[in-house]
Amino acid sequence: MNSNSISLNESALLLSISAGDESSYTLLVEKYWQKVLQHALSFVKSYPVAEELTQDVFIQIWEKRKKLSEVNSFENYLFIASRNLIISHIRKKLIETDSLKGEKLQELFLKPDEQYEFQELVKIINEGAALLQEPRRSVFLLSRMEGRDADYISKELGIATRTVRWHLVQALNFLRNYLHKHYNINLLTLISLGLKFFS
Template identity: 70%
Template sequence: MKSPLLTSDESVILLELASGNEMAYNYFVEKYWQKVLQQALSFVKSYPVAEELTQDIFIQIWQKKEKLSEIKSFDNYLFIVSRNLIITHIRKKLIETESFKGEKLQEMFLKPDEQYEYKELDKIINEGANLLTEPRRTIFLLSRVEGKDTDFISSELGLAKRTIRWHLLEALNFLRIYLHRHYGIRLLILLGIGLRSFISSFL
């Protein structure tokens, strides 16, 4: 259950976040979202990609919240987490680009067995998405399936941007757990046939 914040002392709020207080988490998301987004945007030069990276950064903050009780400066910690994830993303894209350059034209398309696995993976993700409550399900589908940004979703659904962000973070957390819990071995197989880029958004 969410408990209200009774202080404006960030060091105290940080301890609240470390103990799992969602209000404390919302405080840091609201305060630092734009800063992280602009940092990501300065590197990747794509707003949708920067927004996804920002979501992933705050998801990692929540997943590793217990560690926050050991840090003194959330700003510094957030900078390190952001830098590491952005660098990982850039390295991954460089590897994918080099890999893609070396492929023959006929290898650019999925083979029949890979097409089947791709459809199976899509089915698995849809199963998980169907378990999400509304409006979280719709927000997730608009963001990660249709590629819409927060501004569009906010306007389309008439919800505040911070509400959209919260639902996206919660949806992605849920789907990561769902995929690992129900399809752990299957995902390893799918990764083995080269569908890493499609899966990586949900792991």
């Protein structure tokens, strides 16, 4: 079976589901359940939680089934739907436990083939940050790696809030130049990968 016939079959299936056909919906769930489950499991590390998230993904797809008639690529649609639910779950856990930091959460916004590049850029940013003098290095790490606000950093480091902001601006300028000079990485590249260190 070629890719065109697969695409046509998928489109017909989605149209049928959008019209409320439960048997077509069951076929779709059976086809993609394991893929969504593995995706969720790779982030939450708990089978029962991953199973619950997977169930929620397919419930949401059924509830919003009328939109399926407009979907060009169901795999992309499914990836976005599952990613958003996983992010929502982890955000709730962040509030409850504060166990994950900004770069890990941000990584979830990326497709799998972008995650390696993201991780490499984080390493390069850390490499540049290591060249900063104190307290500028600590200001940057606390602000951009741990997500702390200026008031927290001020108390933690014993410096004025305005001094925190000044050090942060200087650190970001240094790192932008460092990335461009040593790796030819510009701000647009960072933004395209969703990096929030420089915003």
